[in-house]
Amino acid sequence: MVHTPSRPPADAPAVRVNLYSDTQTRPSVAMKQAMMVAEVGDEQHGDDPTVHALCDRMAAMLGKEAAVFLPSGTMCNQVAILTHCRPGDEVLAHKHAHIITSEGGAPGALAGVMVTGLDGARGMFDADTLREAFRERRRHAPPQSLVEVEQTANFGGGAVWPIDQLNAVLDAAHEQGLATHMDGARLMNAVVASNVAAKDMVAGCDSVWLDFTKGLGAPLGAVLCGSAEFIDAAWRWKQRLGGSMRQAGICAAACLYALDHNIDRLAEDHANARLLSRGLAQIPGLLVEEPETNLVFFDTSATGLTAAELADRARMQGVMFSAMGRYRGRACTHLDVDRAGIEEGVRVISRLLAV
DSSP states (O other), X not given: OOBOOOOOOTTOOOOSEEOSOGGGOOOOHHHHHHHHTOOOOOGGGTOOXXXXXXXXXXXHHHTOSEEEEESOHHHHHHHHHXXXXXXXXXXXXXXXXXXXXXXXXXXXXXXOOEEEEEOOGGGOOOHHHHHXXXXXXXXXXXXXXXXXXXXXXXTTTSBOOOHHHHHHHHHHHHXXXXXXXXXXXXXXXXXXXXXXXXXXXXXXXXXXXXXXXXXXXXXXXXXXXXXXXXXXXHHHHXXXXXXXXXXXXXXXXXXXXXXXXXXXXXXXXXHHHHHHHHHHHTSTTOEEOOOSSSEXXXXXXXXXXXXXXXXXXXXTTTEEOEEXXXXXXXXXOOTTOOHHHHHHHHHHHHHHTOO
16 A cells, blocks of 8 residues: 655654655746746647647657647546446556556546456566466456556566567557557656667557656646547547646646656666665665666565654655555655755665664
């Protein structure tokens, strides 16, 4: 279970080092300036030129025919499921996928689909595991319509799908007649870490989205990409869910700024994650997983504290991280945490766990 910290008391110290999530990033002065001067129109009527520019750029970047701007990544996932599936269908995903753990049961509540969780190390499954989950097509079984993958795999420690493994999974899905969808919340982290171009990484995905509110530093927004036919159908679900917007170019401008300025710098977040993991690994009682991108997971069981207890104590010392299980903590590096912040975070946690 993910621990959400309660509202801190009025006398709690200000957060100095925010490692809770890359969703905590604040738009820079330059990004806000780009938002202020953006050309805008009515996005719902198709009149916002900045939204059009963002969608055209994302479709080209990911090698898809079309794209649609949505308020959040969760809405991207749910619009994709609603578009690919019908009520009663079955979706196959990793058992720790965001659509299972962190979207409020939306696939069942909104689309009326069941999501079957598959096993696999570090948030990823292989083609053989997927094939074992395929059902015989008969009237007694739920129709299987979609395979979903998450890049990077959050609960897998921010792991990057190896391109051969990813393509084998996507190929197996297509051979069985299933559509494929990528939750690309941290897709660009995977691109930077692997040196695989985004277009090549998602070539086998029928739909894919990119989140701009995490390491890319925008205040809101995600873009869902796919075929022109898919996006046309997705627009109807966007309308039904209240995702159509008005002068959304203000927000799209932040996303365009992020594409221009905040992709290459993700490598700095990855370097800071490695620095953080080395520092935490020196603290007695913490078992730290080696990070691949900007997520650092660690086990607190040997300290005698749950991850939530340690997180609450650290928060009172001005450092935030998240609890992703009873004894599993997660610290996330991003553009608002520099090397000095990493070092301070390590000092605070070390002091809290000192015998």
